[in-house]
Amino acid sequence: MTIEFTKLHGLGNDYLFIDTAKYPIADPPELSRAMSHRHLGAGADGIILIEPGRNGADFSMRIFNADGSEAETCGNGIRCFAKYVYERGMTTKTDFVIDTLAGPNRVALTVKDGIVDRVRSNMGKPKFDRAEIPMIGAPGQVKEEAIDIGGTTMHVTCANIGNPHAVFFVDDATKVPLAEIGPKVEHHPAFPKRTNVEFVTVQDRENIVMRIWERGSGITMASGSGSCGSALACMITNRTGRRVNVHLVYGTLTIEWAEDGYVYQEGPATEVYTGTWDVCSNCKI
Numbered sequence: 001m002t003i004e005f006t007k008l009h010g011l012g013n014d015y016l017f018i019d020t021a022k023y024p025i026a027d028p029p030e031l032s033r034a035m036s037h038r039h040l041g042a043g044a045d046g047i048i049l050i051e052p053g054r055n056g057a058d059f060s061m062r063i064f065n066a067d068g069s070e071a072e073t074c075g076n077g078i079r080c081f082a083k084y085v086y087e088r089g090m091t092t093k094t095d096f097v098i099d100t101l102a103g104p105n106r107v108a109l110t111v112k113d114g115i116v117d118r119v120r121s122n123m124g125k126p127k128f129d130r131a132e133i134p135m136i137g138a139p140g141q142v143k144e145e146a147i148d149i150g151g152t153t154m155h156v157t158c159a160n161i162g163n164p165h166a167v168f169f170v171d172d173a174t175k176v177p178l179a180e181i182g183p184k185v186e187h188h189p190a191f192p193k194r195t196n197v198e199f200v201t202v203q204d205r206e207n208i209v210m211r212i213w214e215r216g217s218g219i220t221m222a223s224g225s226g227s228c229g230s231a232l233a234c235m236i237t238n239r240t241g242r243r244v245n246v247h248l249v250y251g252t253l254t255i256e257w258a259e260d261g262y263v264y265q266e267g268p269a270t271e272v273y274t275g276t277w278d279v280c281s282n283c284k285i
Contacts, residue, residue, distance in 0.1 A: 001279045005035070007044060007272040008084060010076025012221025012250040014272070015063075016047045017084050025049060025279075029068030035277060036066035036217075042275060045217045048077050050085065057099035059085060065216030073102035073162035075224015075253075079119035079269040082107040086116055087271075102162030120266040123225065126232050126257070127160040134164065136190045143237055144169075150184045157233040161263055163215070164195040165229025169239070173201040173211045182213025196223065198230045205240045209247045222248040224265050231255035232263065 003023040005016045016035050018025060025031055032047040034040075044066070051060040061081050063071040078098055085091050086109055094109040103124055110118040127133070128141045135142055135158055142158035157167045166185055170176055176199040185197040197213040212226045213219055227246040234240040235257055243256045253267040 002276050003279055004274060004276055005042070005047075006084060006274045007042065008080035008269060009272060010079050010222060010224060010269050011248050011253065011267060013076040013223055014044045015074075015077050015080060016042055016044045017050060017080065018047060019050045021050075021052070028062065028064045029070070031279065032064035032066065033068045042277065045214065045220050046071070048074070048081060050081065053097070054099045055104065056097070057104050058091060058093065058096040060099040063100070065214070066218070067216045069216040070101070071163060071216065073100045073105070073123070073225055075121065075123060075228060075265050076222055076269075077224070078105050078107060078121050079224065079267060082109055082119045082121070083116040083269040083271065086111070087114070100162065116269060118266060118268055120264055123161050123228050123263045123265055125261050126228075126263055128158070128236065130158070133158045133160050133195070134192055136192065141236065147188070147190060149181060149188065157237055159229045159232040159236070161225050161228045161232065163225055164191065164193060165198060165226060165233070166191065166195045167198045167200055167230050167233035170199050170201060173199040173209045176211060178211060178213050178219050182219065186213060186215050196226055196229065198226050200230045200234065202234060202239045206243065207245045207247065208234055208240065221250055222253070224253060224267070227253045228255050228263050228265055232257060
């Protein structure tokens with residue numbers, strides 16, 4: 001079977017989008033491993049399936065990482081999803097709801113001449129209790145807690161914004177050896193469901209620099225939920241205010257923890273190209 005897909009990215013965090021109403025996918029994990037391969041596939045951080053809405057939502061979204069694991073939510077993916085469905089006439093609304101494994105996510109689109117310029121999305125209410133991360137140990141928030149990473153003591157602050165985030169404050173996030181430290185934290189026994197890993201440098205109370213190792217995908221150029229998790233870690237340790245610009249490799253996301261308790265992220269989404277994939281002959285890598 002030959003399917004059509006479209007590659008989009010949110011500040012370099014790229015996904016391959018497939019409309020399952022046209023192309024039902026029997027084995028999403030295997031397809032994601034094959035298509036996401038940077039050398040033998042189309043190349044991406046994962047695939048995202050566009051599905052009919054559930055639980056009263058307008059659409060549903062399933063996210064599969066490059067290793068085939070399924071993610072609960074994806075901030076950059078949500079913005080790209082909103083752009084995809086709006087620009088293809090699948091909805092005329094500029095304010096609608098996308099359901100994810102982490103729950104419903106309301107998006108608000110800024111549209112210029114029929115093209116989605118920016119998307120603001122409600123990422124839900126954050127969780128900070130250790131059991132909700134989840135992380136092994138005594139109940140309570142995890143704030144700058146000592147943890148042994150490969151024989152080195154580091155200090156971690158955790159948040160869950162639909163998926164888990166382990167945040168480390170460093171002098172220069174751009175110089176952290178992500179490929180070395182990232183997998184050690186992701187697979188640390190303290191995190192029974194593994195975790196996303198962020199390194200953050202605080203510039204001032206409104207600006208931070210972040211680099212990420214994503215659970216199931218490795219080094220990525222950006223992460224919407226990772227930006228939320230990083231900003232929240234700054235907020236609960238009183239390093240920033242409740243509205244933060246997160247500076248990533250290819251641009252900036254704005255994160256706000258509003259007075260209503262919800263976390264909002266806002267940023268761009270970009271379409272790259274549309275292509276085809278022969279599932280039968282290319283499904284194994």
